[in-house]
Amino acid sequence: MSVMATTEDISDTLADSASENSEGLLTAGLLGWYAVCSSSSLKKEEIYNLSMYNEPIILYRDNKGRARCIKDLCPHRGSSFMGGSIQDGELVCPYHGGRFSSEGECTNLDRLTCQHIIDSNYNNYAKRIHLSQYPCVERDGYIYIYYNGKAKDELGEWNSEDKLVDHIPDTFGFKIDEYKCEEVTVDFKCDWARIIENHLDILHIFWIHGDTIPDSNVNRKTITSFDQKITKDFRHIESKYMHKSDSKDEFITLKFIPPGRVLIYKGSPETARYIQVLDHIPLAQNRARVIVRHYRKFLTNEFLAKLVMFKPLQHRIFYRIFSEDYLVLKTQTYNQQMGYVEKDNVKLLGEDKMIQYFWDWHRKATVNDSPWSLHPTTSTTNTVHMDFPMPYPPENPKLAKDNEKSILINSIIRIIPIPLLILLIVL
Ligand code: FES
Ligand SMILES: [Fe+2]
Structure with a gap:
């Protein structure tokens, strides 16, 4: 035996x-595509919390149902999105209600900044406040993220970067x-x-x-x-x-x-x-x-x-x-x-x-x-x-x-x- x-x-x-x-x-190597969640676990209008190598991140579905992966940090005052919500596919911060589009832009600055009272520099602020994201793809019932520890303000047209998507471990x-x-x-x-x-x-x-x-x-x-x-x-x-x-x-x-x-x-x-x-x-x-x-x-x-x-x-x-x-x-x-x-x-x-x-x-x-x-x-x-x-x-x-x-x-x-x-x- x-x-x-x-x-x-x-x-x-x-x-x-x-x-x-x-x-x-x-x-x-150790940085790259990870399957981090199954499609069925990522419910509409819900925030899925996790972390990667100590860095807190969240997943949610935007207004088109696309999976998004965001660094769990509100660009207003650094709160976590834990306890926040998804409204009409937009991410809402639990602290002051900052609301963000799937491109990462703040969509309710007028309310967030109390512009008429304190913010005389509204336009500059609008340019600076932005979510940071990781590339995220849904495939074969998995949510994959490309994790390299450097979330980006602008993901641009990363979807068309075939090289990156080609490395998803779906073999x-x-x-x-x-x-x-x-x-x-x-x-x-x-x-x-x-x-x-x-x-x-x-x-x-x-x-x-x-x-x-x-x-x-x-x-x-x-x-x-x-x-x-x-x-x-x-x-x-x-x-x-x-x-x-x-x-x-x-x-x-x-x-x-x-x-x-x-x-x-x-x-x-x-x-x-x-x-x-x-x-x-x-x-x-x-x-x-x-x-x-x-x-x-x-x-x-x-x-x-x-x-x-x-x-x-x-x-x-x-x-x-x-x-x-x-x-x-x-x-x-x-x-x-x-x-x-x-x-x-x-x-x-x-x-x-x-x-x-x-x-x-x-x-x-x-x-x-x-x-x-x-x-x-x-x-x-x-x-x-x-x-x-x-x-x-x-x-x-x-x-x-x-x-x-x-x-x-x-x-x-x-x-x-x-x-x-x-x-x-x-x-
Ligand atoms: S910390 Fe998120 S809106 Fe203020
Ligand atoms: Fe075992």
Whole structure:
């Protein structure tokens, strides 16, 4: 019973090539396109708060329904838009009611400035007050933002900058419209990169999640031997795991698409019946969000899926898996920050090659992009907006409990008619 990996296919020279290879292998860095929210979570007339690398930002839909990403800073007196509102597709500040068009211009200066009383320099002020934005695109049911830590007053015609849009990591490797999808969002108080590492870690799936994942091939007792083959190109690292007994029988394929996407295919990407797409969002130091999508080719009939309560049952599995990982991720983050997770203290296995490549990339990308130095906080920074409860599980266990309750109620609703029917027939 062992998990074995062969790594002959891996050229050792590749280990040092991530993020800066002159031949262009895996050139993406930590700054770039992130899927930060699903389309369905971004409701009309609502503000969606998040942050990127410590910088608070908001998302909303403008008067044309287009997604917008704004630095969470009112240009009048620096208030957050938290507690503000969207009125007719325009963003309204909670402090003095400053109202902004989707181009970022203030549209109610006459009221904001009390012009007739105090502002003798109205025109100049109008030119200066402006929202700062990040490029934002909606695609495949995701809201993507281009995050480089430098929000701009004027985005101009950025949509036509094909080069930028071309880098959106939408290379799923399968046709998403052929699949049904369930989705959950999760919040963790831990290091962002540690979660990605967790999702690239094939070994832990058998052990920590062995009793939770409903797959007879995935549990502590039936760990399957497999071979491993890793490939890299400009845009991703991919690892295929094949059964030792049959090298053509692909067990799992993992893909990492920088900066934040991991894909897990059950089988080969083209034919997999089950695929997970995980998008990792670095909210702040010690805070990260993950959007998890489960694409499936089975149980595609919506009525049937509702009848067997596929969605809440699927969510229950997700919630359990997150809780199983969470304790490890939190404590691992501490160990990392204390400097304990150094080379001499931890030794990766051959099976951890994918993880080694990820950290190679991450280390170099961190040096090149230094994303945490763009908006650094110190121990005296009042990060009060970060102290608001994180809305998703496992940080918010209420969601998991509500889900359990709905499973129970729906099960009773489904079961009760059967004895009633029998009673009616008998009587
Ligand atoms: S701080 Fe926003 S309107 Fe004054
Ligand atoms: Fe896990």
